[in-house]
Amino acid sequence: MKKSPLRDPEGAARRAATAKRRAGVNSRCECGEQRPLALIPGSSPTICAKCQREREGRSIMDSHHPFGKANDPETTTPTPVNDHRAELSKAQEDWPKRTRENPDGSPLLRAAACVRGFVEWYSLPDVAASVLLTGRIPKIVDAFFLQPNGKLNTLKPTKLRGTIDVDPSRQDFFRAVIEERRRLSKRMDISETDRSRLDKALKVLANAASYGIYAEMHRLESESKIKVKCFGIDADSFECRVAHPDEPGEYCFPPLASLITGGARLMLSLLETCVTELGGTYAMEDTDSMAVVATEKGGLIPCAGGPLRNDDGVEAIKALSWQQVDDIAERFKSLNPYSGVAGEGSVLKIEDDNRDPLTLQRRQIFCLAISAKRYTLFLKNNQGKPVLLRGTCPFCGHRNEPANKFCKNPNCGRRIHLNNREDRWSEHGLGHLLNPTDPESENRDWIADAWLSIVKRSLGFPASAPRFASTPAVGRITISSPRVLQPMQKLNEGKSYSDQIKPFNFLLTCHVDRFGHPSGVDPERFHLISPYQPDSRRWLKTKWIDQYSGKQYWITTGGHHGNRHTARVKTYGEFLEEYEYHAETKCADAGGNICRRQTVGLLQRGHVEIEQIKYIGKESNSLEEVETGMVHSEQSVYTEYPDPRRDEWQTKVLPALKEIPLSDLAMATAMSPSALKEIRAGRSRPHRKNQQRLKEILDNRRTR
Amino acid sequence: MHMPISHDDRPPKTLEEYSERPAEFQDLWNRVTQVVSRVREGVSLAQASREFGLDPRVVIRLAGSALFKAKNGRYEARASDRLLRLLMTLTTEDRVELVFNDSQMSSIVGRHWAAVQRYLRTGDSSALQDFQGQSVTDASGNKWQLLTDLDELDRLGSAGVLSFESIYARIA
Numbered sequence: 031m032k033k034s035p036l037r038d039p040e041g042a043a044r045r046a047a048t049a050k051r052r053a054g055v056n057s058r059c060e061c062g063e064q065r066p067l068a069l070i071p072g073s074s075p076t077i078c079a080k081c082q083r084e085r086e087g088r089s090i091m092d093s094h095h096p097f098g099k100a101n102d103p104e105t106t107t108p109t110p111v112n113d114h115r116a117e118l119s120k121a122q123e124d125w126p127k128r129t130r131e132n133p134d135g136s137p138l139l140r141a142a143a144c145v146r147g148f149v150e151w152y153s154l155p156d157v158a159a160s161v162l163l164t165g166r167i168p169k170i171v172d173a174f175f176l177q178p179n180g181k182l183n184t185l186k187p188t189k190l191r192g193t194i195d196v197d198p199s200r201q202d203f204f205r206a207v208i209e210e211r212r213r214l215s216k217r218m219d220i221s222e223t224d225r226s227r228l229d230k231a232l233k234v235l236a237n238a239a240s241y242g243i244y245a246e247m248h249r250l251e252s253e254s255k256i257k258v259k260c261f262g263i264d265a266d267s268f269e270c271r272v273a274h275p276d277e278p279g280e281y282c283f284p285p286l287a288s289l290i291t292g293g294a295r296l297m298l299s300l301l302e303t304c305v306t307e308l309g310g311t312y313a314m315e316d317t318d319s320m321a322v323v324a325t326e327k328g329g330l331i332p333c334a335g336g337p338l339r340n341d342d343g344v345e346a347i348k349a350l351s352w353q354q355v356d357d358i359a360e361r362f363k364s365l366n367p368y369s370g371v372a373g374e375g376s377v378l379k380i381e382d383d384n385r386d387p388l389t390l391q392r393r394q395i396f397c398l399a400i401s402a403k404r405y406t407l408f409l410k411n412n413q414g415k416p417v418l419l420r421g422t423c424p425f426c427g428h429r430n431e432p433a434n435k436f437c438k439n440p441n442c443g444r445r446i447h448l449n450n451r452e453d454r455w456s457e458h459g460l461g462h463l464l465n466p467t468d469p470e471s472e473n474r475d476w477i478a479d480a481w482l483s484i485v486k487r488s489l490g491f492p493a494s495a496p497r498f499a500s501t502p503a504v505g506r507i508t509i510s511s512p513r514v515l516q517p518m519q520k521l522n523e524g525k526s527y528s529d530q531i532k533p534f535n536f537l538l539t540c541h542v543d544r545f546g547h548p549s550g551v552d553p554e555r556f557h558l559i560s561p562y563q564p565d566s567r568r569w570l571k572t573k574w575i576d577q578y579s580g581k582q583y584w585i586t587t588g589g590h591h592g593n594r595h596t597a598r599v600k601t602y603g604e605f606l607e608e609y610e611y612h613a614e615t616k617c618a619d620a621g622g623n624i625c626r627r628q629t630v631g632l633l634q635r636g637h638v639e640i641e642q643i644k645y646i647g648k649e650s651n652s653l654e655e656v657e658t659g660m661v662h663s664e665q666s667v668y669t670e671y672p673d674p675r676r677d678e679w680q681t682k683v684l685p686a687l688k689e690i691p692l693s694d695l696a697m698a699t700a701m702s703p704s705a706l707k708e709i710r711a712g713r714s715r716p717h718r719k720n721q722q723r724l725k726e727i728l729d730n731r732r733t734r
Numbered sequence: 735m736h737m738p739i740s741h742d743d744r745p746p747k748t749l750e751e752y753s754e755r756p757a758e759f760q761d762l763w764n765r766v767t768q769v770v771s772r773v774r775e776g777v778s779l780a781q782a783s784r785e786f787g788l789d790p791r792v793v794i795r796l797a798g799s800a801l802f803k804a805k806n807g808r809y810e811a812r813a814s815d816r817l818l819r820l821l822m823t824l825t826t827e828d829r830v831e832l833v834f835n836d837s838q839m840s841s842i843v844g845r846h847w848a849a850v851q852r853y854l855r856t857g858d859s860s861a862l863q864d865f866q867g868q869s870v871t872d873a874s875g876n877k878w879q880l881l882t883d884l885d886e887l888d889r890l891g892s893a894g895v896l897s898f899e900s901i902y903a904r905i906a
Contacts, residue, residue: 500785544854544891549831553893570787584761588768588786590847591822595761604855611856627857726889
C-alpha cells in the first residue's frame with residue numbers, strides 16, 4: 031500500500047531529526063528496533079517502548095485514536111506501542127494542527143480527520159481477497175481495527191412489524207433479523223400474504239440497517255453552486271464550488287460500511303478460489319451468488335476462449351460435477367454464523383432452481399449471460415429447444431405453485447405449465463418500458479418472450495421478431511417534480527382544472543435513437559415526453575414535447591435519423607437488439623481486450639490503469655431517470671468535485687496541445703487559429719464539448 | 735391520418751421550394767419519400783404508409799411520379815425516381831444534411847445508415863466494409879465520402895446516450 035505524500039515534508043524532516051537526536055545517533059534496542067520515535071529518549075542502554083513495557087509487566091498494546099483524540103476520544107484501535115509511536119502518531123503530526131487539535135470541536139474538521147484517518151486504507155477482507163485471487167502478498171505499511179466500545183444505554187426492546195420481539199441490548203440485532211427471516215418459511219400462524227410482506231420488510235431492514243445507513247449520503251438538489259472543502263488523497267484539502275454536494279446521513283460511517291462490502295467480496299473470492307482450484311469456472315456472479323459451470327458428471331464443454339481443448343480440438347472449459355459443487359457448498363458450512371433454522375446447512379445455498387420443483391430431482395439448467403444483471407436461466411426440452419425457468423402464469427403474471435395446472439388468479443384460470451418456483455429472467459434494462467402488447471397491463475411476460483428469442487438465436491434455432499418489434503419503445507413516468515410538469519403548462523392553457531395535466535399524473539416518455547435527434551438540438555438536453563396515451567396506435571400521430579425547450583416534435587420509427595421537425599425514436603425491436611448485444615465493459619475477453627458488443631465466450635477481469643483521479647460524489651439521485659432514459663448527461667447524474675491540482679486540462683491536455691503544430695490543430699478541430707492560440711496560452715478555456723474534442727484528437731494521435 | 739393536404743401542395747423540386755413550405759408539409763414530404771423507398775423494398779403501399787402514419791392516397795398524390803400500378807392492381811415503385819430528398823449523411827467531414835434528387839444516391843445513403851445503425855446496435859461492422867472509400871454526389875454535384883471509421887462512429891453515436899454503465903465505466 032502506498033502512503034500519501036506528505037503535506038509538510040520540511041516539518042516532517044525537522045521532527046525526524048529531532049527524534050533522532052533525542053534517541054541518539056545509530057541507537058537501537060537489543061530487540062532490533064531502531065525507529066527513533068519507538069526508542070525511549072535518554073535510555074542507557076537504548077531500549078524501545080515495547081521492551082520497556084515488557085520489563086515493567088505492562089501491555090505492549092496502545093489504543094490508537096485513528097481520527098485524533100481531540101476529534102474522537104472514544105474510537106480507538108489496539109496497536110503495538112512501537113508502531114503507534116513510530117508510524118501512526120508520526121503520520122498524524124503531518125495533519126494540519128487545527129484538524130489534529132480541533133479546539134472548537136468543529137464537525138467539519140472532525141470529518142476531515144475521519145477522511146485523513148482512512149486515506150488509502152483497504153479493508154482486511156479486500157486484502158485477503160486480493161491475496162486469494164492474485165497470489166501476490168501486498169506490503170502492509172500500517173494496520174488497525176475498529177473495536178466497539180461499550181453498549182448504548184438507550185437500547186430498548188422492540189417488536190419488528192409488531193410481531194417479532196428483539197432486544198438489542200441482549201441480542202445481536204442483525205442476527206436476530208436474519209434468523210427470524212429464515213424462520214418465516216416454517217411459520218404457520220400467519221397468512222402467505224403476511225409472510226411475504228414480513229419477509230420483504232425483514233430483508234430491507236437487514237440490508238439497510240446493517241449496511242445502507244453507514245454509507246448513506248444525500249445529494250443536495252440545490253441548483254446554485256456552493257463552496258465546499260474537499261479532503262481527498264492528497265495531504266492538503268482543496269476548495270471548489272459545486273451545485274449538488276453530498277451530505278452524510280445521520281449514521282454515515284463509511285469505514286464500517288466498507289468492511290461489510292469488503293466481507294461480501296471476500297466471500298465471493300473464497301467461492302471463486304474454490305471453483306478455480308478445481309479447474310472450474312462460472313457463467314456469472316452477482317453480489318452474493320455465483321452460477322458455477324457444472325454438469326452431473328463434470329467434464330469439458332466447448333467455450334470460445336476457453337483454456338482447454340476437447341477431443342475435437344475446440345476451445346473448452348471444465349465443468350465441475352454436481353458433487354464437486356455440493357462439496358464446495360459444504361466447505362462454507364463452517365462460516366454460517368446463525369443458529370436455529372438459519373444456522374442449518376451452509377451459508378452457500380444451492381438454489382432450488384437446480385431441482386425439479388415436483389420431483390425434487392437434480393436437473394441440468396443452462397444460463398445465458400449477456401452482461402452484468404442481464405441473464406436468464408433455462409432448461410432444454412426433448413428437442414434441445416430452450417424453455418425458460420418460470421414460476422408465474424404467462425397470461426397474467428400471477429405467481430403459482432408449480433403443481434398448479436390452472437392459474438389460481440380468479441380473473442385468469444388458464445391452463446399453465448410451470449417448471450420452477452421463480453421466474454429466472456432478468457428485467458434489468460427493460461423494466462421501465464410499457465408492455466407493448468397492452469400498455470395498460472402490468473404483465474411483464476413480453477420480456478420473457480424477448481429472452482426466449484435471444485436464447486433461441488444463441489442456440490441456432492430460428493426466432494421470429496416479436497409482433498411489436500416496430501412499435502415505438504415507450505415508458506411511463508410520473509410527474510414528480512415541477513421540472514417535469516413545466517413543459518406541459520402550454521397544453522393546460524384554457525383547460526378546466528379537471529382536464530389539465532397535474533402533478534402525479536402519468537406521462538409517456540420515448541427513447542430517441544442514435545442520430546435520431548432533430549437537427550440543431552443538443553442531444554444531452556433533449557428528451558421527449560407526451561401526455562399519457564394508452565393507445566399505442568396514437569403514439570406516432572401526436573406531437574411530443576421536448577422536456578428541456580418545451581418545443582414540439584413529431585416522432586417516427588422509419589428512416590435512420592431525425593430531421594428538422596421529427597425525432598427518430600427507438601422501436602421495441604431495436605431496443606431488444608441493442609439489449610442482446612450489450613457489452614460487458616467491466617470485463618476483458620480471453621485475449622485481455624475490453625469486451626465489445628460482439629465479444630462472446632470466456633471472459634476475465636478487465637485490468638485498469640489509473641490515468642486520472644477525479645473526485646465524484648458517492649450518491650446519484652437520478653439512477654432511475656437514467657434507466658428510463660430521462661437523463662442524457664453525466665453531469666446531471668453525479669457531482670464532480672474538481673481539484674485544480676489534478677485538473678486534467680491543466681496537467682495533461684494543455685501541455686500536449688502545445689506540442690502539436692497550430693495548423694494541424696486548426697485543421698482537426700475546425701477552430702480558428704487565433705482561438706487556439708488563446709487556448710494554448712492558457713488565456714481562455716474552450717467549451718466542455720470542444721475540450722472533449724481536443725482530448726479525442728490527442729488520444730487519436732497517441733494511438734496512431 | 736397524418737394531415738390533410740390542400741390542392742396547392744405540389745412536390746418540391748428544389749431545396750428553396752422545400753424550405754418555403756411550412757414545417758408540417760416538410761415533415762409530411764419526408765415521410766412520403768420514405769414510404770416510396772419502403773415500397774421499392776417490396777413492402778406494400780398500404781403497409782409502408784401505415785408505418786409512417788400516412789394515408790396511401792396522400793402518397794399517391796404527392797409522389798405519384800415514383801409509383802406505378804402493376805397488373806395485379808397493386809402500386810409499385812419505379813426502379814428510380816427524381817423526388818427531392820433531404821438526407822442527413824455521415825461523411826468523413828461531418829454529419830451534414832444533403833439534398834438529393836436521385837433515388838439511387840439516396841438509396842446508397844440509406845444503406846450506409848443501415849450499416850451504421852447495425853454496427854452501433856450490435857457491434858457488427860461487416861456491412862460497413864462495403865462503404866469504405868465510397869462517395870455520394872448530392873443534387874449540386876458535390877462529392878461526399880461516407881464515414882466508416884468505427885471510433886468516430888462510436889463517438890458520434892454516443893451523443894446523448896447514457897446508461898448505468900457509462901456513468902461508472904468508460905471503455906478506454
